[in-house]
Amino acid sequence: MKSALYLCLLLLGLQVQGQHGSNLDEQQEQKIPHSPEDHFQAEGENLAHVKIAASNADFAFRFYKQVREEVGNKNIFFSPLSISTAFAMLSLGARSNTLSQLHKGLAFNLTEIEEQEIHEGFQRLLQLLNDPHREVQLSMGNALFIDDRLKLLQKFLDDVTNLYYSEAISSNFQNPPEATKEINNYIETKTHGKIVDLLKSLDSGTVMVLVNYIFFKGYWERPFNNLATRDDDFLLDAKNSVKVKMMHQNKDFNIHRDEKLSCWVVEIPYKGNASALFILPDEGTMKQVEDALLKETVSNWMQSLEKRKIYLDLPKFSISGSYDVKSLFEKMGVTEVFSNQADLSGVAEKTPLKASKAIHKAMVDVSENGTEAAAVTMIELVPLSAPFPLPPHIKFNRPFLMIIVDKTTHGILFMGKIVNPAAKED
Incomplete structure (x- = not known):
């Protein structure tokens, strides 16, 4: 039984019209360094990851609103961090207006943060997220699949491996089915078998594919009792509903009632230093x-949370989302990197490149807990007489x-956004 399983992937294809010969030196997989001092350094020496957090939040909400326009009243689920990381990594090789558009699209203002700090921020982020001592199971990484005829500039190769801990994998793109299978196998392995056959085919002329993945499995600090889960109605709209498995807890949670926006905010913590805001x-x-989704809004919610006893109803759900990031980015003003005007001259020698495809898939699975041992039956007894005032009943129906x-x-x-918890995965 899974408590919460989050998987996502951003896949970016680069293509070229002219081909250039040369072999790629084999690169060893980059191991992300850790030391016992990591956490202390995070507070003191290197705060670049804190500086990029604000921009990453701005990007997250901009991208969300673009997706909402595209999909309408449907489930949405994605990892803004996966998308930001992949395009920040690509920006190492971008120049002139292509680079400016990427920075603007990713919400980086170079009057407030230096370009080097952006990459150092992602480097630190990768170190902290991949810390093996965390209680949540979390891994994030990058890979470049590179045609063995493409000669990468040494600086680009050094930067993606040192700053983004990317693996560089030599591939034969002249055999598209073989290269497609190799990339899909890599993705399947990194997502523990959850995302299979993501890449259907490669565009002709593809010489490099950039992959970013996140795998996260978290356990609630206080699991829901599966004996309390029951069938209930989830209201899709005023006239329609679906049956769902509704979980229940009657405990103290950090909550906030935003009267101005007319909504409840409930924080459910995971074991380890992560939490879900519903x-x-x-x-x-x-x-x-x-x-109203802005970094200021969410920051205000986080600061306004107060511990309070509530009756909480939350549905079990498993949903996924697949997005054409190229199309969404173009609507957000990031167009040049996908066009023949693209300047990615910092990537490879004498080879004009452009991004031909950018796809993203994410999935989430939320249920009562996450360990076999948690299946041990626990019966909670509550007083018959309710305490005053009555705890609010917050029902995510x-x-x-x-x-x-x-x-x-x-x-x-x-x-x-969960519009229909019972919707079939795409």
């Missing part, structure tokens, strides 16, 4: 809450939002 808009106020926050890095790992 936002329940009052009936008819979802758009109002979505429009209508569309709601979900944001996964990593407290070590102040980063938004995932976010989404």
